[in-house]
Amino acid sequence: MANHKSALKRIRQSEVRRIRNKYYYKSARSAVKVLRNEEDKTAASEQLPKVIALLGKLAKKNIIHKNKAANLTSKLTKHVNGLA
Structure with a gap:
């Protein structure tokens, strides 16, 4: 167990x-x-900007990697554009 107050706080x-x-x-x-x-x-077109913004925020906070956010954004955009 940690011995210092700063380690306990960490x-x-x-x-x-x-x-x-x-x-x-x-x-x-x-x-x-x-x-x-x-x-x-x-409906997908309305949701897409919100999801892209969410992924961008996660990448900025280093919760997910920036390349993963970019790949997901690209794939989701292609999916929405391909809907009939």
Whole structure:
């Protein structure tokens, strides 16, 4: 166990951040899944900017890698554009 006050504080902070990051990541995955399963082009077009913004924020906070965010953005955009 940690002996210093600063180490104890660091443990508390990292636990809070871990839970918060897990929540953000899971909510982003759910949003991507909902968008992928969308069949209506107008509804998908409305959701796309929100999901792209969410992925960009996660990449900026280093919760996901920036290339992963770019790849997901590209694939989702192609999916929405391909809907009839």
